[in-house]
Amino acid sequence: MPNDFQLLNHINSASDVRALSREQLPQLCKEVRSCLIDTVSKTAGHLASGLGVVELTVALHYVYDTPKDVIVWDVGHQAYPHKILTGHRNELQTIRQHNGLHAFIWRGETPYDLLSTGHASTSIGSALGLAVAERNKSPDERRKVIAVIGDGALSGGTSFEALNHAGSFSDIDLTVILNDNEMSISENVGSIAQGLSHVISSPHYVKLIEGGKRILKSLPAVRDLAIRAQEHFKGMLMPGTLFEELGFNYIGPVDGHDVGRLVNLLQNIKEISGLKFLHIVTKKGKGYGPAEEDPICYHGVPTFNPAQGINQESSKEDRSYSAAFGRWMCDKVISDRRLMAVTPAMRIGSGLAEFAQRYPHQFFDVAIAEQHAMVFASGLAAGGMRPVVNIYSSFMQRAYDGLIHDMAIQDLPMMLCLDRGGVVGADGPTHNGSFDIAYTRTVPNLLIMAPSTRHELYYMLNTGYAYAHPCVVRYPRDNGETLREVLADGTIGEKPARLSLDTKLNIGQVECLHLNAAHAQSIQGLNCDDQHHELELLGFGSGNVASLPRTEVSLQRALTATPEVAADALGKQYKVAILAFGPLSHTLLPLACEQDYTLINMRFIKPLNEALVHLLAAQYDLLVTVEEGAVCGGIGEEIDAVVAQMSGEHHACVLNIGLPDNFIMEGTRQEIFTELGLTAEKIKERISAKLHTLKVPQ
Numbered sequence: 171m172p173n174d175f176q177l178l179n180h181i182n183s184a185s186d187v188r189a190l191s192r193e194q195l196p197q198l199c200k201e202v203r204s205c206l207i208d209t210v211s212k213t214a215g216h217l218a219s220g221l222g223v224v225e226l227t228v229a230l231h232y233v234y235d236t237p238k239d240v241i242v243w244d245v246g247h248q249a250y251p252h253k254i255l256t257g258h259r260n261e262l263q264t265i266r267q268h269n270g271l272h273a274f275i276w277r278g279e280t281p282y283d284l285l286s287t288g289h290a291s292t293s294i295g296s297a298l299g300l301a302v303a304e305r306n307k308s309p310d311e312r313r314k315v316i317a318v319i320g321d322g323a324l325s326g327g328t329s330f331e332a333l334n335h336a337g338s339f340s341d342i343d344l345t346v347i348l349n350d351n352e353m354s355i356s357e358n359v360g361s362i363a364q365g366l367s368h369v370i371s372s373p374h375y376v377k378l379i380e381g382g383k384r385i386l387k388s389l390p391a392v393r394d395l396a397i398r399a400q401e402h403f404k405g406m407l408m409p410g411t412l413f414e415e416l417g418f419n420y421i422g423p424v425d426g427h428d429v430g431r432l433v434n435l436l437q438n439i440k441e442i443s444g445l446k447f448l449h450i451v452t453k454k455g456k457g458y459g460p461a462e463e464d465p466i467c468y469h470g471v472p473t474f475n476p477a478q479g480i481n482q483e484s485s486k487e488d489r490s491y492s493a494a495f496g497r498w499m500c501d502k503v504i505s506d507r508r509l510m511a512v513t514p515a516m517r518i519g520s521g522l523a524e525f526a527q528r529y530p531h532q533f534f535d536v537a538i539a540e541q542h543a544m545v546f547a548s549g550l551a552a553g554g555m556r557p558v559v560n561i562y563s564s565f566m567q568r569a570y571d572g573l574i575h576d577m578a579i580q581d582l583p584m585m586l587c588l589d590r591g592g593v594v595g596a597d598g599p600t601h602n603g604s605f606d607i608a609y610t611r612t613v614p615n616l617l618i619m620a621p622s623t624r625h626e627l628y629y630m631l632n633t634g635y636a637y638a639h640p641c642v643v644r645y646p647r648d649n650g651e652t653l654r655e656v657l658a659d660g661t662i663g664e665k666p667a668r669l670s671l672d673t674k675l676n677i678g679q680v681e682c683l684h685l686n687a688a689h690a691q692s693i694q695g696l697n698c699d700d701q702h703h704e705l706e707l708l709g710f711g712s713g714n715v716a717s718l719p720r721t722e723v724s725l726q727r728a729l730t731a732t733p734e735v736a737a738d739a740l741g742k743q744y745k746v747a748i749l750a751f752g753p754l755s756h757t758l759l760p761l762a763c764e765q766d767y768t769l770i771n772m773r774f775i776k777p778l779n780e781a782l783v784h785l786l787a788a789q790y791d792l793l794v795t796v797e798e799g800a801v802c803g804g805i806g807e808e809i810d811a812v813v814a815q816m817s818g819e820h821h822a823c824v825l826n827i828g829l830p831d832n833f834i835m836e837g838t839r840q841e842i843f844t845e846l847g848l849t850a851e852k853i854k855e856r857i858s859a860k861l862h863t864l865k866v867p868q
Contacts, residue, residue: 288600291326544572
């Protein structure tokens, strides 16, 4: 961290900002911007959004008595400068890291942070609630409440609901600031508009207008004519008619990078009561050339050298599940032009950038409006199209009604792809996809799948599309195996492998990754029909157990060699079967081989293969369910219930392993897995502890 910040080195709170002279504010903005670039380039994180609001942040803390006055930030990734000015400058280097600074605004992290803001479009509604709460206090105790919304968040329906509701109040003091960084609605920032904004925000102008209304109250016709003339004049020059109609005093658009002008405007606005809407226009990535030229690329960044910028020419293969999804979309649309892609402002993150570029008439970014994405897709499906909706798992929580009302009840041919299912990592508790298994599996009419590899994701997408009924595919924010050709010598080539669009999975069919030796021997003793039935349940299509490999892992999965059975393997004393969902099934393969546990890649969350569960529960001592989702309400609980309802003298005990009943903080996926006991070693310990409590005949 540079130590040559003449002003910033002495800023430890907002009161230190207010101690500066106005003439010093441009220098402070320059230092905040330099600090932000220097820090985020080393830590990774969100960059361009914060660069665009430096002047606004400085002006807000300069004019308002924060933290007494409350600033509610929307899309918290634009609040990095706020963190710098409120005592977190040195801690910023820990942002999004394990036990470090929170990725977004987190309630209680400092006295300045009254509300957590991880998802978008919530600031106006929250600020409205705060403003109404302030109304109940005595005038000398009331705080100013400011909502800062931007980076496209105004496109979310929730924000318009809040604006509409705010107009019903005539006795609250609320300021809404739109940071319009060309990801939202406006363009005109001419000198006339800016000059008028300064006049309109003046308390003298407000008093003149309100006084005129009172004088003309006894002359309704003249009063109405004057009001219409005023609105017509403002409407010709400014884009604020909508906000005026909602009851706000609209001011703007103004240059959001002129800190002096912002200070003047905010001081005027501070003295005006009622509903105020300040529209500022900013440049996302302001002050760093590469980010200004490509704000989308620099929205969320890896570590990079600021002098060189991000290397976008890398030929390194993108091995994310999101990239595999994007490849399937581009492949599938060639053979079926009914395919439509729908996403709520996640074109890049969901892997749809190439699809959007190549097939613009079949790609729909509905902005930050998850519920609308589902409703819109239902119309596409009813109209004969085949919509594939891609939404992050945690964002889909906002559109749960669409899942039920607009997709499942109507039995429409829609496929919902939930990216970021499970542990997301550095983005923290608001973004971890902990709950999608629990909130989808109870809904009738759904087919729900969880791939264990990127190849399997591809074939599950084939399966779901061919199913032509409501379908959900959930996959993690993680990297997997290559999708490139495997050459004759066993090495990986440079060309993408040809993946079949016809290969589909049989619904409910599992994959046996490892079979306990005792179980394999018992199958050999069955008659032909029983043996065939059991092999089918275990995921083997044909053949006999004697010829089965110990695993079905192909070279393409790029897994390391699996160990031989250990001399003290617990699988020699107890029969243990692990029923795993998603990529954790392959993580546990070495453990299953070493301890001689049966390991099943379950694939289908719904319908659950109950016949397999009955088979294993009748033959095994312990069934271990492993899912990258909340244990509370998860698929493991359903398996436990199925086993509990079995009749007979013996059935296996069940151990459920997954995400705990608490919110998961920031960290890498591996750090979080270690902390939560989802590593192979920790799972081994939990299985061992459980086995030692069992009373099993030897």
